[in-house]
Amino acid sequence: MIEVQNITKRYGRTTAVDDVSFRVERGEILGFLGPNGAGKTTTMRILTGYMPPTEGRATVAGYDVFTHPIEAKQRTGYLPETPPLYPDMTVREYLDFVARIKGVPSRERRDRVTSAMQRTHVADMASRHCSKLSKGYRQRVGLAQAIIHNPEVLILDEPTAGLDPKQIIETRELIRGLAGDHTIVLSTHILPEVAQTCQRVVIINRGRVVAIDTPEGLTSRLQGAATLYVQVDAPGVDATETLQGLPGVSRVALSDQRDGVRGYEVESARETDIRREIARAVVSRGWGLLELRPMRMSLEEIFLQVTTEETPEEAVSEQRP
Ligand SMILES: Nc1ncnc2c1ncn2[C@@H]1O[C@H](COP(=O)(O)OP(=O)(O)OP(=O)(O)O)[C@@H](O)[C@H]1O
């Protein structure tokens, strides 16, 4: 549904986006994750036809955003970083105006405006002037204008920025509700957002794609080794050496201890499952095995890892054709 092929954008000597490629399938929600200045907004502006790339091409619903801008824009709803509201119009007037310029037929316009206001929870502000809206409401009206013509593709630049926690949850639900019959790309630098909303994640850093995967895939792929947390009840006994001696174990570290119960982090190669051996070793010595579970890297740690490594592309990227 969306295809970005080798896009590069330079501003003078700054390369804001550097050879970025990815695809988004129909009905999918793709999270575009990266720290400040990574190139998220730049990529989205290119995808929505607001500015041309220096190199590369992008298509939306099969239309090249530069050679067929009208067809592509008709099928795209865009929430820019700063929603483009007209201060002198009321919310309803503004949405009606957007519906008109997006070509919604006049007999459908009223219904579409009402439904967009309901979905984004701004109906109670319908007659308020845009200039008098709070930041959160401006963001919601921005979202309402993006969905007003029921586009197949939604490009949302930080849709939850500036919202309070309750609005964040509502907006996430709205976005999830729109997926399926819409294809969505949303940018964020907030990790839980992608884990909760997106099926796939593109992580970009300094203009380059450093990882493309599902949230779960990222978690396991970035773990070179598997780490287990093992809690053993054996008063006065340090089990480090015993655990260290098991085949497949590469490292053991004491992580906590309290009242004769010690917790250990046991590392092994990712493809070997050593849980049975650990359980047997502990139990056969008469110790109590209180806990045995895999420790997963949080998305937070992954994000920090991929955005701080020197040459992360080789290690983690799975650039699709
Ligand atoms: N009009 C411009 N002229 C020059 N440089 C620009 C321009 N717009 C963006 N840049 C630079 O391009 C890079 C990417 O910016 P971009 O706005 O795409 O980042 P972002 O990922 O959206 O960041 P944020 O999370 O802060 O919104 C930055 O280094 C920025 O300074």
Ligand SMILES: [Mg+2]
């Ligand atoms: Mg941005």
